[in-house]
Amino acid sequence: MITAADRALESGIETVDEFFDGVFAPLDAWLPRLSEQLRQQLRGGPMSGAQLAALVEPEAHAILDASDRPLYGAGYCASESVVSEGNPLAWWQGPERSLLASSTFGPGQAAIDLVRLEWYRVPLATGERHVAGPFVDYLCSNEITITSSIPVMLDGGFAGVVCADVLVSSLEGVLLPSVAELPEATLVNAGGRVVVSSDPGYETGDRFAGGGLDSLDDSVRVARSSRYPFALVAPR
Incomplete structure (x- = not known):
């Protein structure tokens, strides 16, 4: 669903x-x-x-x-x-x-x-x-x-x-308004670094707890870019 x-x-x-x-x-x-x-x-x-x-x-x-x-x-x-x-x-x-x-x-x-x-x-x-x-x-x-x-x-x-x-x-000014209804959404790069996040626990450059794009699992919601080395992630 x-x-x-x-x-x-x-x-x-x-x-x-x-x-x-x-x-x-x-x-x-x-x-x-x-x-x-x-x-x-x-x-x-x-x-x-x-x-x-x-x-x-x-x-x-x-x-x-x-x-x-x-x-x-x-x-x-x-x-x-x-x-x-x-x-x-x-x-x-x-x-x-x-x-x-x-x-x-x-x-x-x-x-x-x-x-x-x-x-x-x-x-x-x-x-x-x-x-x-x-x-x-x-x-x-x-x-x-x-x-x-x-x-x-x-x-x-x-x-x-x-x-x-x-x-x-x-980039924060462009992205964060689009995920305003997700207070813990995080844009992660291929290496597992935080790009921007609406989660106050993360700052740009932090290591994302769920790892890089190849490490993300079903414990989080993930939307992956089809063209660039990014994914937008939020807790379930």
Whole structure:
């Protein structure tokens, strides 16, 4: 028997799917244009970070200005085959649309190995789009963030990822009203981390007691996303 609680969970996860569909939509639209620009630019060999930033800036600004989702940042992180020197991350963020000018944590600290970050590493390994987080984004915003990324493929080779960031605080404003009648609903990612929750016992980033998506059982109500690594969970 389908209960009101089950319907509320299904409605909530549909809201999540629609939200991330809207995050990915401008990245999908940008991808073929970026790929063609890169092919033309790379005929003369790899670019510098400054050349990459000049190439990417108009589209990144357009995505941030036109998206109907509360995007915090957007841009392109190039592979070594595309950028030979300088910053491979052409990224703009915040209300001021500021350029992230360095891929380091701060003065005197070592450069970040971007290849080790989930939003880059997983598309590189799988060739598929990915949603990473929640995590504290020390590279860009210093806020709890979810990054959606799509691999850029040039002539069959991996050339980096296009990405967009959403702050979890923005996602809370979208999701929580849709599950208001479920005071203990929790959005969980594939690794069993809490994304957002109406349960006062959970905060973003906590480990969910029921485990990851593969561990959830009949002791809880579950509505699973059909497209993204999330499930909305509530006690029975």
